[in-house]
Amino acid sequence: MGFFERLASVPYLGLGISTEYGAIHSHGALDPLLVHTQHPEYVAFLEVGVEVSRGLDDVACQWAHRGLPTTYHFLDLNLDEPEDLEQRWIEEAQAIAARLKPAWFCGDAGLWHFGQRERGHMLLLPPICTDASARAQAGGIAHLREATGYEVFPENPPGQVFLGELHLLEYFARVIEYADTGFLLDCAHLAIYQRLKGYAPLHGLDSFPLERVIEMHVAGGTLRDHEGFSWIDDDHSLHVLHDTWTIFTHVVERAPHLRAVVFECERQALDAVRPGFRRLRHCLDQVQFGAPRR
Amino acid sequence: MSYHHLQRVVVRMLYDPAFVTQIFADPATALRDEDLTDQERRWLVEVDRRAYAVDPLRRARTLAALIEEFPVSVHHLVQQTGHAALLDAFFSSAYFHTCIQQRGSLAAAFSGYVLSDDLHRRSPGLGFAPVVQIETAMARLRRQRSSPEATAPSACHLLRLAPTVVFMPAPMGTLAHYQAALDVLRSDADGLMAAALKSSTLLAPQEVQGHEWLLIVWHQDHEGATIELLPEALGHLLAATPAPRPALVTTICALGADVHEANEIIDDLVADGVLYAGGTDA
Numbered sequence: 141m142g143f144f145e146r147l148a149s150v151p152y153l154g155l156g157i158s159t160e161y162g163a164i165h166s167h168g169a170l171d172p173l174l175v176h177t178q179h180p181e182y183v184a185f186l187e188v189g190v191e192v193s194r195g196l197d198d199v200a201c202q203w204a205h206r207g208l209p210t211t212y213h214f215l216d217l218n219l220d221e222p223e224d225l226e227q228r229w230i231e232e233a234q235a236i237a238a239r240l241k242p243a244w245f246c247g248d249a250g251l252w253h254f255g256q257r258e259r260g261h262m263l264l265l266p267p268i269c270t271d272a273s274a275r276a277q278a279g280g281i282a283h284l285r286e287a288t289g290y291e292v293f294p295e296n297p298p299g300q301v302f303l304g305e306l307h308l309l310e311y312f313a314r315v316i317e318y319a320d321t322g323f324l325l326d327c328a329h330l331a332i333y334q335r336l337k338g339y340a341p342l343h344g345l346d347s348f349p350l351e352r353v354i355e356m357h358v359a360g361g362t363l364r365d366h367e368g369f370s371w372i373d374d375d376h377s378l379h380v381l382h383d384t385w386t387i388f389t390h391v392v393e394r395a396p397h398l399r400a401v402v403f404e405c406e407r408q409a410l411d412a413v414r415p416g417f418r419r420l421r422h423c424l425d426q427v428q429f430g431a432p433r434r
Numbered sequence: 435m436s437y438h439h440l441q442r443v444v445v446r447m448l449y450d451p452a453f454v455t456q457i458f459a460d461p462a463t464a465l466r467d468e469d470l471t472d473q474e475r476r477w478l479v480e481v482d483r484r485a486y487a488v489d490p491l492r493r494a495r496t497l498a499a500l501i502e503e504f505p506v507s508v509h510h511l512v513q514q515t516g517h518a519a520l521l522d523a524f525f526s527s528a529y530f531h532t533c534i535q536q537r538g539s540l541a542a543a544f545s546g547y548v549l550s551d552d553l554h555r556r557s558p559g560l561g562f563a564p565v566v567q568i569e570t571a572m573a574r575l576r577r578q579r580s581s582p583e584a585t586a587p588s589a590c591h592l593l594r595l596a597p598t599v600v601f602m603p604a605p606m607g608t609l610a611h612y613q614a615a616l617d618v619l620r621s622d623a624d625g626l627m628a629a630a631l632k633s634s635t636l637l638a639p640q641e642v643q644g645h646e647w648l649l650i651v652w653h654q655d656h657e658g659a660t661i662e663l664l665p666e667a668l669g670h671l672l673a674a675t676p677a678p679r680p681a682l683v684t685t686i687c688a689l690g691a692d693v694h695e696a697n698e699i700i701d702d703l704v705a706d707g708v709l710y711a712g713g714t715d716a
Binding site for chain 2: 276
């Protein structure tokens with residue numbers, strides 16, 4: 141069955157937030173359950189960042205226990221390395237998914253760790269943007285989808301060093317075409333890339349298959365300087381860059397199958413990020429989604 | 435799969451400014467041992483070179499993970515050389531670069547670096563190899579999470595050490611020194627990591643005559659290891675593995691047991707998960 145036929149069973153989730161192990165222990169951090177109770181229009185689902193070796197924290201467990209919607213965002217899988225999809229990891233990921241009951245799997249299609257999956261090996265780098273790499277990513281996506289039974293949506297990672305002959309969007313257009321799947325567009329990561337490469341925020345989006353965009357991320361970033369080299373730190377801080385909003389508002393109006401938007405602000409206090417939630421909510425209310433709401 | 439080689443070179447550049455300098459000066463020479471195309475070498479230097487250095491804490495974060503696994507080794511290295519910078523230099527060493535390029539284990543590479551002839555030539559008289567070997571064994575066991583599939587012992591199989599244990603000879607007093615050192619570091623008010631980097635507190639291991647046999651056992655149920663000091667006879671027995679069961683029975687009998695007792699000892703070691711039967715190689 142092709143992706144657009146499978147899409148019929150991909151639920152609409154709306155606006156949500158992300159979390160990862162222990163995030164709630166940051167000073168003043170959002171309490172997902174509390175915000176969900178007070179503002180379900182802001183937090184309808186939880187995107188759970190998962191490292192299999194760490195499992196789920198109490199927040200994720202409580203959320204799942206209440207049967208609330210989730211997505212499974214992997215933080216420990218190099219999709220383009222066949223040897224990384226070891227059976228033991230798949231089984232442990234499946235066990236976690238059995239608790240979360242996520243709507244889908246997603247995650248940055250980059251290098252999450254060098255070498256094998258070991259302590260101290262963690263990092264996140266963008267892929268090498270070549271056709272061979274895109275085909276390998278697609279192979280990993282198809283493998284994970286078949287092994288778990290869940291849809292797997294790759295995300296464009298952040299970074300400061302991008303190599304390869306393809307523009308990042310052309311690269312991911314190939315990945316999702318080869319894998320016959322949907323896409324998680326991280327607007328902040330794309331804004332970082334476009335700025336780094338000297339492109340306008342919307343460069344390349346006109347030829348990108350926006351009908352495959354299923355999820356979007358919006359997050360704050362911080363402009364930093366290293367010896368005169370200015371770069372954006374994807375630190376999920378309060379300040380969402382203008383370019384990120386530009387990308388989001390452009391795509392949200394043109395992505396007919398968009399199912400979910402995540403505001404990545406897990407370590408911020410609600411009052412501080414309320415304006416961002418309002419803006420996202422307003423944007424989503426203005427557009428038509430292509431999937432039935434549940 | 436060339437893109438994998440290229441990406442690993444990027445990782446090495448992110449960790450090692452000296453490597454970046456070499457590549458920007460002469461990519462062909464600096465990367466002569468890597469399976470990269472001319473185009474891929476050009477991509478590496480078309481990037482603003484400052485982009486490789488935007489994260490000044492990258493080495494420190496990774497080093498912190500290594501110190502957690504090698505606290506006593508690190509402490510002795512810092513204490514005996516007086517140069518904490520030797521730890522940072524790991525990320526410019528051949529051990530680090532080879533590990534990344536060959537998809538190896540950073541813990542194993544760090545162990546190799548700390549035990550390397552080069553390091554010991556630069557700081558003669560270093561005397562902490564046994565504690566490094568203990569912590570290396572524990573790091574290896576931590577990554578060896580599954581038990582072997584047990585098969586019924588039989589005369590046609592070799593009995594060998596289970597992958598969840600490491601058996602090692604060490605100079606007399608090593609275990610007592612190691613455990614005392616670890617206790618001191620763990621009880622430091624500043625925490626294990628800070629304590630490991632302090633150039634104080636612990637005595638270096640003393641060179642002594644004689645040896646002891648150590649058995650390091652990984653316990654999956656609580657994800658931790660224990661270290662046991664073995665009786666001399668048991669050490670001799672485990673040193674004889676892998677071996678067919680009859681050969682081990684002979685070894686035990688030579689140490690003074692009868693055949694019945696020898697078989698009981700072997701059965702107990704199998705039941706305890708120290709030995710397992712499997713494989714036919716020597």
